[in-house]
Amino acid sequence: MEKHFFSDIVVPIEPDNVSIRRDWSKCIQCGMCKNVCSHLMHVSDQYTLQETNDEAVCINCGQCSVVCPTGAIHVVSEVDFVKNALADDEKIVTFSMSPAVRVSIGEAFGIESGTNLEKKIITLLKNMGVDYVFDTTFGADLTIMEEASELVDRIKNGGVLPQFTSCCPAWVKYVETFYPSMIDHLSTTKSPIGMQGAVIKLFFSKVKQIDPTRLVNVALVPCTAKKMEIRREELRSAGKELGIPTMRDMDYAISVRELVEWIKEMGIDFAQLPDSEFDDVLGKGSASGVIFGNSGGVMEAALRTAHYLLTGKNIDDQLLELSAIRGLGKRKKTSFVIGDTTINVAVVYTTRNADELLKDIISGKENNLHFVEVMACPGGCIGGAGQPKENVDDELRQKRIGGLYHDDKIMKVKFSHENPDIKRCYQEYFGKPLSKLSKKILHTTYRDRSGILGQKDKNSTISTEQDTVWVCPVCGYEHHGAQPPMQCPLCGIPGKEFRKK
Numbered sequence: 014m015e016k017h018f019f020s021d022i023v024v025p026i027e028p029d030n031v032s033i034r035r036d037w038s039k040c041i042q043c044g045m046c047k048n049v050c051s052h053l054m055h056v057s058d059q060y061t062l063q064e065t066n067d068e069a070v071c072i073n074c075g076q077c078s079v080v081c082p083t084g085a086i087h088v089v090s091e092v093d094f095v096k097n098a099l100a101d102d103e104k105i106v107t108f109s110m111s112p113a114v115r116v117s118i119g120e121a122f123g124i125e126s127g128t129n130l131e132k133k134i135i136t137l138l139k140n141m142g143v144d145y146v147f148d149t150t151f152g153a154d155l156t157i158m159e160e161a162s163e164l165v166d167r168i169k170n171g172g173v174l175p176q177f178t179s180c181c182p183a184w185v186k187y188v189e190t191f192y193p194s195m196i197d198h199l200s201t202t203k204s205p206i207g208m209q210g211a212v213i214k215l216f217f218s219k220v221k222q223i224d225p226t227r228l229v230n231v232a233l234v235p236c237t238a239k240k241m242e243i244r245r246e247e248l249r250s251a252g253k254e255l256g257i258p259t260m261r262d263m264d265y266a267i268s269v270r271e272l273v274e275w276i277k278e279m280g281i282d283f284a285q286l287p288d289s290e291f292d293d294v295l296g297k298g299s300a301s302g303v304i305f306g307n308s309g310g311v312m313e314a315a316l317r318t319a320h321y322l323l324t325g326k327n328i329d330d331q332l333l334e335l336s337a338i339r340g341l342g343k344r345k346k347t348s349f350v351i352g353d354t355t356i357n358v359a360v361v362y363t364t365r366n367a368d369e370l371l372k373d374i375i376s377g378k379e380n381n382l383h384f385v386e387v388m389a390c391p392g393g394c395i396g397g398a399g400q401p402k403e404n405v406d407d408e409l410r411q412k413r414i415g416g417l418y419h420d421d422k423i424m425k426v427k428f429s430h431e432n433p434d435i436k437r438c439y440q441e442y443f444g445k446p447l448s449k450l451s452k453k454i455l456h457t458t459y460r461d462r463s464g465i466l467g468q469k470d471k472n473s474t475i476s477t478e479q480d481t482v483w484v485c486p487v488c489g490y491e492h493h494g495a496q497p498p499m500q501c502p503l504c505g506i507p508g509k510e511f512r513k514k
């Protein structure tokens with residue numbers, strides 16, 4: 014018997030999908046989910062159930078749940094697990110708040126979108142019994158330290174370019190499923206939440222002398238894909254380090270929508286809550302960590318730190334706002350000159366737009382990029398499927414974006430490398446970015462998931478130039494690919510000097 018019904022109209026969803034589920038009794042077969050999954054995310058139009066042996070392919074972005082008019086597709090709730098942990102005196106519960114959460118939650122309580130409500134959220138969580146509330150902008154700063162160092166290393170040492178950001182798990186899964194031949198382009202740096210969980214269980218527990226097995230880490234996110242990401246085997250670094258390999262670094266991920274329901278269930282007047290501050294050790298991040306929630310924010314934050322790494326100086330004030338890669342644009346591009354190095358960058362959101370860029374990179378149409386940021390959701394995480402979903406349009410997304418850039422403007426610590434908590438974490442624990450321990454705990458690996466499609470790496474045949482051999486005219490080094498390398502890894506000559514064999 015077929016597992017999935019009406020799959021020409023509705024998206025197939027596996028019953029064990031950790032991000033979204035469907036209640037068939039509410040489905041009116043309107044086709045909206047299929048439409049968004051095909052056109053915006055470019056997933057369900059890339060396979061048939063015959064090809065996949067009746068397995069649904071999903072990158073867990075949750076965008077189908079945003080457009081579902083009846084609530085038939087809903088976010089899988091983890092609230093009950095968190096409630097149980099809060100009720101257990103043996104457990105120490107931490108919450109880590111993603112940047113985009115603070116500027117959207119107000120919408121559910123009649124507060125202007127874009128208003129930063131982080132201090133009310135902290136009070137709310139503390140009143141609920143949460144022991145420590147951290148800002149995931151700390152994890153974002155740590156991600157920037159590693160990712161910017163990785164980019165500089167790839168550029169200087171002839172590594173695979175362009176480097177793709179890897180903090181969006183839906184995008185990572187898209188590459189693993191549809192473009193496994195491009196996996197080497199993904200930064201090995203873990204996402205902010207991937208790092209935050211491991212650092213709480215290893216570093217924070219050490220500083221506070223807490224038994225890490227008592228810690229229950231909860232990520233408060235704008236996202237549904239994070240529920241999938243935290244369950245990846247690769248994100249059990251603390252457990253592996255401590256000899257408890259089944260222990261997850263981040264235990265649960267709850268979305269803004271789940272928290273809003275919980276607040277309403279408790280009858281709390283959210284708007285009237287007083288302000289509180291984040292807890293220390295992994296407290297506040299820098300302004301660079303805050304803008305992570307916007308499309309272009311990861312790129313801008315990484316370039317700020319890459320500038321420091323390459324020149325030993327911070328960028329001039331007028332370069333602090335890279336307007337070319339801010340806002341809502343289909344493919345945003347710019348070049349950033351750092352000393353004698355020019356870094357060409359591109360920023361896209363939605364996996365449909367990312368797919369078009371990937372095809373252009375593979376075919377050689379886009380042949381001089383060093384760094385590419387991809388976020389699966391419209392406008393980046395501010396448009397995540399875990400956010401309040403009422404009246405979401407570009408005007409509302411702009412307000413959320415504006416809220417995070419406003420914070421960037423007024424915050425004193427602008428750079429990840431100047432965050433005192435980050436400096437302490439490196440001094441007392443990791444040593445330096447890309448150290449042996451950093452690579453072990455803060456970096457990750459990816460896997461080829463294309464087997465589900467019934468045909469390995471369908472997209473590798475886009476360009477007939479895939480296997481072109483490029484030869485360095487100075488040392489004879491041979492490079493295989495659609496385009497020459499940025500520079501020869503052996504003698505350093507610029508890639509534009511390479512000749513086709």
Ligand code: SF4
Nearest residue numbers: 040041043044046081
């Ligand atoms: S969007 Fe919702 S109601 Fe419409 S077909 Fe999909 S599941 Fe059914």
Ligand code: SF4
Nearest residue numbers: 050071072074075077
């Ligand atoms: S979560 Fe995303 S990929 Fe999965 S079915 Fe929904 S829209 Fe498609």
Ligand code: SF4
Nearest residue numbers: 181236389390394397
């Ligand atoms: S863009 Fe952000 S919210 Fe959307 S799937 Fe990626 S990480 Fe999650």
